[in-house]
Amino acid sequence: MTKSTDEILIQLQKKLNAFGFEPGLTNVGTVEQMGDGVVTVSGLSKVAMGEMVEFEDGSTGFAFNLDEDYVSVILLSTKTAITSGSQARKTGNFLSIGAAEAFLGRVVSPLGEPLDGKPGIKAAKMMPLERIAPGVVLRKSVNTPLFTGIKSIDSMIPIGRGQRELIIGDRSTGKTSIALDAIINQKVARGSRRKQVLCIYVAIGQKQGNVAQIVDKLGEKGALSYTIIVAAGASDGAALQYIAPFAGCAIAEYFLQKGQDVLIVYDDLTKHSFAYRQLSLVLKRPAGREAYPGDIFYLHSRLLERAVCLNEKNGGGSITALPIVETQAADVSAYIPTNIISITDGQIYLESDLFNAGIRPAINAGISVSRVGGAAQTPIMRKIAGPLRLDLAQYRELAAFAQFGSDLDKATQTRLDRGARITEVLKQTNYAPMRQAHQVAIIWAVTNGFLDDIAIDDVSRFEIEFIEYLENVEKKLIDKIDKEEKLTDEIAKDLEKEVIKFKKRFKI
Template identity: 50%
Template sequence: MKKIIIRAPSRMPGEAWDKLEEQLRTRVGECTITRVIDETLIGGFCVEIDGKTYDMSVSTQLQDFSVSMQERHFGNPIKEAEDMNAYFSRCLNLFHRHTVVYQRGKVEKISDGVVRIKDLPNRSYGEILKFDSDVWGITMDMEENGVGAVLLSANEHVRAGDNVEGTGHVVSIPVGDVLLGRVIDPIGRALDGLPLQAETFYPVERPAPALIRRRPVDTPLQTGIVSIDSMIPIGRGQRELIIGDRQTGKTSIALSTILNQKDTGVICIYCAIGQKASNVAQMIETLRQNDAMAYSIVVCATVSDSPAMQYLAPYAACSVAEYFMEQGRDVLVVYDDLSKHAVAYRTMSLLLHRPPGREAFPGDVFYLHSRLLERAACMEKKYGGGSMTALPIIETTGGNLSAYIPTNVISITDGQIYLESELFHSGIRPAVNTGLSVSRVGRAAQMPAMRKVSGTLRIDLAQYREMAVFSRFGADLDTSTRALLERGECLTNLFKQGKDVTYSLWQQVAMLTAYRENLLTDIPISRLGNACQDLFQTLRATSPAIIAHITSTGDLDKENQTTLINALRMWKDAYTAKNASTENK
């Protein structure tokens, strides 16, 4: 015999109770019906049958109307009375009264942000759950007698025995141009204290673009960092891993890349996962000081946020990026960092009693990152022609590249930029180890001008480092070896760049051309930085046509190359004469 519970406020007339019971017995058959007075419903009634609740209460309809208003107006104040009346009229026209059907479960136990819920069947993975205390969670485990869920916020208000409702919706995030210059959390709430109005929402979990929709990566994405643009070129739509120990400049490379996208039309999204709030605030301030927030979005889940929020952060940032990619625009996404993302997922999995594997990570940790990074793509022209470039960051311990998470992400991505602690502490910054760094896209995604001047750089650097080891033994060096060491030392110092300092394409081409022509090797290392700045200033004054040609075409034909070399030699003669006269004084 079925048990039915009817909940309604005391104002409901007795004949209405009787009529409702009669209709239920006609439809359901033999059953026991319990009447419950519930003043919170305001009006209408709720009927509970076999774990399902059919809600026709006034309170639920008002709540749905409120949510409908919020989705269309994300917190902007309405000042004029006429605007208020028009706004309410528009919302009423869009709102449709309907019977809300949901299932309720009970909190069985809660521990460390993980909730076990019983009597909540027919839920889907990743579905949003609502608790009595207006706390939200998402389903992560599907069991025979209930579900396991993680909370998106603090759990001090959730108690065993509380009611839980399934919403039938997965986590979604607002997307669009309205987010440019904003700081949001993984569920789309503004963190910068300003109102947010959005019309379009994307689920945070979306399938990767199909293979037939993709095209090969062939357009460069300039980072402004000489060592990367010349030897480890990154293309739009590529997934390039930045990996290294802590405090080796991983975030600085990502930040410099974002700053270098000014006036290029590339939308930049920085996703902070498990970072200190003070570090994120400092990074945002750097973006603002360099006018980079105009084309940037920050998605932030700090170390003080729940593991569930840290878990959602990169997927939310990727959904925001996908909106722009589908509009035919180019997007750069930085995930800082996926090591902390994996740790947050491991924390949730262990609390959900999932079987641990290597390094206590669950068995699906590879899929955790592969389904995220596979969403980066370069789309065919007929599908918009947009691109999403991913720069995931991984933190290693003691330079161990063979740990579980580093090897996973290395196998997923299209190359890696390895930052070495030894190089960093010796003053070579960015501390890129060019021997262990690679771009699997290769020179297909490199500017033609850069391709022509950077062909032998990797070999030159490798030979220099090999010879530098032997030179430490104090052996006599012949002229050719000494020249090789001088060129290698010059090249190593050309690759040094200050924090947040980027070079444009023509500046990089000019520097490397001067290096190839041996115009910089006799300049003392202490003066090399100033010499390059003097070189740039001279070219701006004497060769604006060459600068314009390189900037507009990205190429350097033979005629312009000859003109550039002549201009560089004239600069070198003038620079040498100027320094000679200064020393004589």
């Protein structure tokens, strides 16, 4: 923030006129050694855990290890001129980040510094990075849907506002794409009465190029205006990568306190674990399983517990968390994945085999789960999606027999055909989230057998053209589906009528 010279002079004059001398007592220490981003300081007997420490050259860090004679300080500045014997002083402040509405549309570091080349941002409020999660009394149960715009998720693995839903899978299975689709789908049309869900995307240990691509994509889809990107890249050092998700969460809590709904994506917590492990090993903390420190579970549990749905008395806002975890060779029983699975309220499991087979998003609906379930769905979607999971489960069971096509009885063949068409319908291109009414229409059509006589190769074209038809010709039905809470007989009849009418026009 820059102030004009005149302003500064006026304020200085005021201060000098009201000169009141108050001597300060500061706790200081001496730098003993420095290396790997950690400074060992002797003295600082009154420093608290996580307290900011300032060095002579202006560099800052935070106290991370309090030993009997030494304090280990994690450096936040990358360029430092700290030498052995120089002084360090405690600041009395804890690690915090400035937050403001002006952060929306910006890319910032975990310290709140802009990374997008635009001017600095004036913070409206300083939010502490570490904070105790809201207690039980302040919360209410999750009952408002957070629409991702992805058919498989909104129908079978619904996410509610205030939920923590893990996205887990191997590399290049579409985890980030799902998160970005969820962000893009939060766009509220002008004039709509829907409450805008603000989004925060935390990039941890990612390539700068990837972050730039994400920023471009969100900008292209008009999602950047309600999104904040907190980035700690691969070259930023373990300290910044460690605090990045907490910084994102602190900004989310600023908006939560104003009664707003926030969606926060942590991409990804595997790299976050690596950064924390690196810091802990450098600090010579005892190493446990896979060389992770003993409190690796607590690291993620305290972060994810801050995702909350507050009751009306406490503002009614929510923070929905979508943590992402990368597995190696589909091993979900590894240390970090199992930790985070046990913390979150469900997981969306992505498989490389499905991805390579062209099923994208590559969600394995069989083992994916949302522990909030139907409570986070509208009644109409809940009714329509009911048979979907069962049909898919039956299809999977019978799929092994598909190679014996001609030897199957009619009922089995019907199930296989239905399952194949449902699988086709659930495919979706990325960055193209779908409105709930459209999802309801097409899922209703496929689960009621109206696509059974459409060739599998034509299903996706049918879907596109059917939705176009409904939008252009029968918009009233779409609006009715949006407004109605339940699947009424009238809506069902109208849908049936329109599907049959459309099928006559549909050219195979």
